[in-house]
Amino acid sequence: MIEFDPTLVHEWLSRSARRHPDKDAIVCGQERWTYRKLETCSNRFARALCDLGLERQDRVVILLGNCAETVASLYGTLKAGGVFVILDGNTKARRLQYVLQNSQARVLVARSSLRALVAEALEALDHDVRVVWHDTNAPVGAPPNVSDICWNALVADGADESDLSSVAAGELPRTIDIDLAALIYTSATTGDPKGVMSTHHNMISAARSIIQYIGNDPDDVVLDALPLSFDYGLYQVIMAVMFGGTVVLESSFVYLHNILTRIAEEKVTGFPIVPTMVAMLLKMRDLGGYDLRCLRYITNTGAALPVQHIRSLQQLLPHVKLFSMFGLTECKRVGYLDPDELARRPGSVGKAMPNCEVAVVDEQGNCVPAGEVGELVIRGSNVMQGYWRDPAMTDKAYRAGPYPASRWLYSGDYFRMDKEGFLYFLGRKDDMIKTRGERVSPKEVENAICELDDVAEAAVVPVPDEILGQAIKVFVVGRADGLNEKDVLRHCARRLEPFMVPKYVEFVPALPRTAHGKVNKRELQTVKGG
The missing domain is CATH 3.40.50.12780 (ANL, N-terminal domain)
Structure with a gap:
């Protein structure tokens, strides 16, 4: 009988679990989760979400960080017909509150160590959110809309092999490939984050194309030290499950x-x-x-x-x-x-x-x-x-x-x-620098400066200038103490057009980063001087 490719994200997990039940799917610290265990735990979590009253396309926010339970929770959410939203493990109360409110999430999965942060975020909401605590029951004195559900109890070990097929189609809401699978909130540096909507079809199409050009196969083992809240980190898991590989998760x-x-x-x-x-x-x-x-x-x-x-x-x-x-x-x-x-x-x-x-x-x-x-x-x-x-x-x-x-x-x-x-x-477009009547690409200037052997990183930003309109300033992280401003400017004068040469050079020990590892240039633009 011909087996066609799955059309839903979670169906790929079920297929890999059938094909490689005892193979490591997720390695995290000392824990090793086989495809059998990942499938079983996600099945149990799906049933638990339905018992909580989760309905088709309801949102589930996952605040666990890079761990196997995050992976099981996202697949369980999809099996229950829901839409998963993964947040970085270091998310602050204000961002959590915004995402819960904006997404109108019905369920939050969080570690009990974050109970104070969760309570603060829930306080300002205009709707009820059921909370599933990852590692313990709800603490005494928890807010009234926080349930006493324990993730570990829901997906405890010891399930037999029958759990691989225990979620029958009739038990859970019907899902089709144009249904939403995920909301990925962008790490906005100004204003509120935006929730990017991706369907099952969007995610499978993107993952399949990447797998194709990289040439992945079941023997691949991928180390993922990127946040699962970041699409680049998330898709390492989505892709590996599709091709039947192994993901080694690191928290940082x-x-x-x-x-x-x-x-x-x-x-x-x-x-x-x-x-x-x-x-x-x-x-x-x-x-x-x-x-x-x-x-x-x-x-x-x-x-x-x-x-x-x-x-x-x-x-x-x-x-x-x-x-x-x-x-x-x-x-x-x-x-x-x-x-x-x-x-x-x-x-x-x-x-x-x-x-x-x-x-x-x-x-x-x-x-x-x-x-x-x-x-x-x-x-x-x-x-x-x-x-x-x-x-x-x-x-x-x-x-x-x-x-x-x-x-x-x-x-x-x-x-x-x-x-x-x-x-x-x-x-x-917002980062392009207009100086001396010309448009300058920060990337071109950064590339030129990084050609210097003693430069580890460089970040270019515009600063106000009464004559030029905008002047170019570069922040440099050096490998050694010998490099100075004149060295950088001399190199730029040789390599770049005159209007692209920075007016200011500042050496810093490190560049500020967003949660996803990108240089936070808006923070650099607030630095005094120059």
Whole structure:
């Protein structure tokens, strides 16, 4: 009998559990969860959610951090017909309250150690939220709308093999692939976060395309030190479950020694990174002391890597394929550069991934000639449905096509495309610097500065200037104390057009980061001086 590919995200877990029941699905610290255990626990959680009164498309907020229980909770939510919302484990009460209110969540899954934060967030809500405590019953004195449900009791070990098929279709709400699967709240630096709506079809389409170009198979072991609240971190799990691989979950990439040791211990083959992690890697003097022979590929997205960092990484790990990629939460992934093209076009983020189409357009929506600057637009099954409860923002992000599914998502990012169709990221529209009558890409200036051997990282921001309109300021993280402002400016004068040379240079020990590891440039713009 032919087995067709599943159309729902959670059905991929059930299929992998049937095919590889005793294989490790999630490794987290000393815990090892097989596909059998992950399927069983998610089934039990789904039934418990239905018993709580969860209805089709109700939202469930998960506040557990990077752990196997988060994974079981998200799949259980989907099996119950719900929509999962994962928040970072360090989320503050104000953000939690906003997400619970905005999403109108019916259930919150949280650790009991966060009971004070949860109580503060629940206090201002206009609707009831049932709380499932991960590791204990509700504490004495908990708010009246906090239930005494214990996650561990709901999904206790000891289930037999029959649990793999114990969730029959008739027991749970019907779900189809155009139903919402997830709300991913963007890490807005100003204003309130936006909830990006993705259906089962959106998520499966995006994941399938990425799996295709990376070439994943069931033997792959992926180390995921990125927050599961971040789409880049979340999709490592979604993808691995689809291809039947193993995910090694880490709570943070701050302790790089532990990460590199873990890669050797678990024979990790895939390592998703962000530029911050590369900067940390390149600072290490004893990288050769770690056995990284098992690594097959490294991926980067979130922000483009400086060209010099790419070259340094290739020298350190010549046997590893490096996928330089570009994406945004609204469509998960846009494009990737084939590792074989890195030597020829290290500054490119490649072409559109499979089943995705891109263009670079002017303000009227017309394609610009090769080499000219314009806004990147995207269409495909990977593109989100819109922003949750924000039709005005959704309408602003889209332009209609000849039929509904052909609409284009406007990224808000400036790009140029060469004659062969390769894309080059220049910066967010809001981040472009207008100085001396010219438009300057911060990324181009940062790349040039990172060519200096003693520069670990660089971040360029605009500062007000009475004469220039905006002046260019660069914050530099050095590898050594010998580098000074004159060295940086002299190098820029040699490498850049005169109007692109920074007016100010400030050395800092580290750059401020968002929860997802991106440089927080708005915080840099509040720094006094210059």
